């Protein structure tokens with residue numbers, strides 16, 4: 001087919017989007033047909049996702065797309081790590097937890113003691129994040145849900161299961177669980193056994209581009225389409241799809257910041273970097289589309305700013321909408337206060353300005369008092385973290401960086417893009433905002449027969465249809481000195 005029309009479901013922690021992508025020779029269009037708010041739901045002392053609500057919105061969005069033209073395929077990507085459990089009848093056992101739930105507090109340290117941090121890294125290649133799937137499951141050991149679970153499904157695979165009835169685990173997302181061997185590209189069954197997990201719940205692995213299945217009759221009826229519409233596995237980890245959607249052309253190193261609720265800062269490589277240095281630097285090797293490796297670091301990201309905005313809105317403080325704050329701080333002096341934006345205390349929801357002030361206080365930095373000062377502290381600190389991690393990534397992978405791509409919602413934050421250029425000393429190419437949805441569309445299109453042989457071809461198409469904005473580094477601020485003001489954090 002020379003022209004394809006596919007639906008890309010791209011789910012983020014704060015909003016979900018159902019978009020229609022149209023792909024033809026030399027053309028790539030994306031339109032958002034349906035957007036809905038998402039967020040954690042607190043109930044009974046825990047933080048959950050409203051996954052049935054998400055499913056309802058996905059179906060509503062797909063119906064809208066099917067109602068306005070032919071539908072050739074459906075692909076789903078979302079944030080990683082979180083999962084649902086099915087019982088032996090194929091029913092969901094309880095609501096999936098949010099990775100920001102506190103039940104994993106202290107779990108990682110215990111598991112690392114049991115297994116050894118070096119062994120864990122050698123197998124999984126992952127950064128230590130307290131909420132990784134393996135730690136959530138260890139926290140759930142002995143619960144009725146885990147004991148009666150038959151199948152574990154990561155969130156995009158759970159939604160795909162509700163559309164098709166097929167179970168499986170798409171590899172880019174499986175690679176984030178801490179239960180996947182980054183070298184053999186199979187489940188790390190020995191590791192799962194060693195930490196006392198029922199490894200039989202891990203479903204068969206599938207690759208991006210595999211067809212998950214046709215629609216269930218009941219779903220096809222809801223959408224008003226034929227059952228034959230295929231649901232296609234894409235890079236179901238949103239970051240994997242976003243990396244496909246980077247408009248890079250001729251750089252042999254693709255350096256990126258996938259900027260959303262989290263900022264994922266790193267490089268695309270052919271092979272994982274499993275050196276002791278990479279472990280000590282606490283880098284991650286996640287699986288990318290076409291067996292690439294996403295060698296990157298999770299940075300706390302725009303979560304910190306959005307949670308601060310939420311705090312000010314709750315307190316009804318005037319002038320604290322995002323646009324006003326960004327305008328107010330654009331010309332403020334850089335680097336007045338910097339904090340370690342990766343401090344794990346910033347992870348849970350709650351009073352973010354207070355925590356930023358506390359970190360500044362502990363580091364002996366000037367304490368940011370106003371919302372404007374807190375905002376600038378957050379942006380400067382993010383840019384400083386980007387600089388540090390990109391330099392470390394380049395060094396560990398033996399690469400030279402010439403440009404940094406910023407994709408995702410955060411690529412619209414012009415001040416942060418400029419500060420990123422300033423901090424890294426590299427030109428920033430910003431956009432597209434919807435890189436994840438574009439990556440989702442492109443992987444589907446290839447699976448359905450479009451002439452997009454490899455990632456280079458997909459990226460060339462993105463570049464020619466979604467021109468990025470360029471930011472050049474400005475001289476002036478002393479980012480080296482700011483770096484040395486940060487507390488050095490303990491390696492694991």
Ligand code: LFR
Nearest residue numbers: 078079080081238239262298
């Ligand atoms: C980004 C992301 C990150 C992952 C975090 C939690 O949306 O998928 O890559 O570490 O969310 O799942």
